Amino acid sequence: MSTLIRAAHLCRYYGSHCAVRDVDFSVARGEVLGFLGPNGAGKTTTMQMLSGNLAPSAGQILINGIDLLDQPGAAKGQLGYLPDNPPVYRELTVQEYLEYCAALHRIPRQARFQAIAKSKRRCALDGVAGRLIGNLSKGFQQRIGIAQAILHNPEIIILDEPTVGLDPIQIREIRALIRELGSEHGIILSTHILPEVQESCSHVQIIDQGRLVLHETIAGLERHMNTASLSIRTRDPFDFQQLSVLPGINSIETITPEHCRVHHDLENNPAEGIAESIIASGAGLLALVPEKKTMEEIFLALTSRYESEKPCA
C-alpha cells in the first residue's frame, strides 16, 4: 500500500501556547483515519496544517511524496479539504459554486461537467443545483462543502467534522460515502463523536492537548475495548476470593457479597470454571457477563492519563 500522507514531528505554537506537539502519523491508500479528541485538542490545527492553510512551527508534511512546504502547488493539487466551516459563497448557486471550484482545481473544461455531476450525485445535491447556497440549510451547505472536497477526485481527502449539522439519515449517507471513498483514496476525518469513528474509519488516532495518545487500527481498538474482566452476580453471598485458585485469574474485586469483578488473562478465559464452582457451592449464579469498555471509557482513560503525567507546558 502506498503512503499518501506522511506527517513527521509536526509542531505548532500560537505565541507560547503549544497547540500541536510532535505529531507523527501516516495514511495509506484505502485507509480512513479518524482523528478523535476533545474540543481544543488540536484537531483543527492539525487539519489546517495538512491542508496548507497553516504553516507548522516545525516538522514535515509529505502529500503523496511531495513536500507541502517546498512545492505547495503540486501538493495541494492532490488534496481535497473541507474546513470546519464549509467554505461556500452564499451569493452563488450550487452549480455556479461547483463550477468555480472545478476551475480553481484546474479540472479541464471538457471534464468539468462530468466531475460536477458525479460529485452532486454522490452528495445528493441534484435537486438543489439551481438554488442559492445562502438559502439552503446548514446540512446542505455541509454537503456542498463535501462535494467541493471530492470534486477533483483528489488522492487525499481531509474532512474536518464532516457530519456536523446533518440529520441522522444524512449522517448515515455521508458515512457510507466516506467508506466508499475510502476504498480508493486516503481519508482523514476529525470528529468528537466516538461511534462515528467505529462506523466509518479503518484507523483511529486520539489527540489530547496537542499530543497523540493513541494510534490504532479499529481492530486494535476493539481489543482495547474487550478488556479481560467478568462481572459476576450471585443470589446468596459467596466468598469470591476462593475463585483465585482457578487458572487464568489475575485479581478479584469484591464489590458486594453478591457481586464481584474478576480480571483475567485474555487467552485463558476462566468463565467456565467460575460457573462450575459457584453452581457447585449452591450460591446461585445470576449473571456472568464479560465486561466491555465503552469507547468513552478508553477515551477518558487515555486523555486523563496524560493530563496527570505530563502537563503540556
Added chain:
Amino acid sequence: MRMIFTIASRELKTLFLSPLAWSILGLLQFILAYLFLTQIDAYNALQLRLANVETAPGITDLVVTPLYGSAAIVLLLVTPLLTMRLVSEERRNKTLPLLISAPIANHEILLGKYLGVVALLLIMVLMITIMPLSLLAGGELDFGKLLANILALILVLAAFAAIGLYLSCLASHPTLAAIGSFAFLLLLWILDWTAGLHSEYNEILQYLSMLSHFQNLQTGLIDTRDICYFLLFSATFLLLGIRRLDYERLQK
C-alpha cells in the same frame, strides 16, 4: 495565469450579483452627467468671449478635464466600497481556505481579485468616456488630451484599488477596510494642500500627493515620472497584500 483570470472573472461576476455594482454604476453616471452638463452650460456662456482671445482654452480643457477631475474625486469615495469585501469578507465567512487549499499561489489569488475590481473600474471609465465623446456630435475634441485624461484616471483608479485591496487583507471586517482605505486615500490626495506651510517638506509632500501627479497627466503632459509613481504605488500595495496573505499562514 489562467487562475488569475478565473478568480478575476468570478470576482467581477460576484460584484454584479449584488446591487452594489449596479447602483454605483448608475449613481456615478448620474452625478457625473450632471457635472458634465453644468460644465457645458458654463462653456456656452463663456464661448463668445473666448472667441476673441487668442490661444483660448478649448472645450476639451473647459469640459473634459474638469469632468475627469471630478470623476477621480467621486471614485475616491466609491472605490473603498468596491474593494472592502475582497479579502476581508472571505475571511469573515471563512471561505478563504477554499482558495488557499486549492493549488493556487497567494499572488494569483490577490492579482485575480485585483484584476476583477480593476475590470469594474475600467467599465466605469468607459461609461464616463461616452460623455465627452458625445460632444463630437456638435464640435471637435483634442483627442490627445482626452486620451491623457483617460490614462490618468485609469492609473489613479489602479492605485486606489491596490490600497483598498491591501486594507481589505488587513481588516477583519469589510467596513473597517472601507473606512481605512478611504482615510488613507483622502490623506494622500490632499497631502500637497499643506505643502505651502512646511517649506522644508514641500517637495516630498508634493511628490507623495496623488493629486499633483494626476493633474500633471491631465494637462496632457505624459511624464514617465507620473506614470511610474502610480505603477510603483499599485505594485507596492499589491506586494504588501501578498505578504499579508503569506503571513496569515504563519501566525494566527
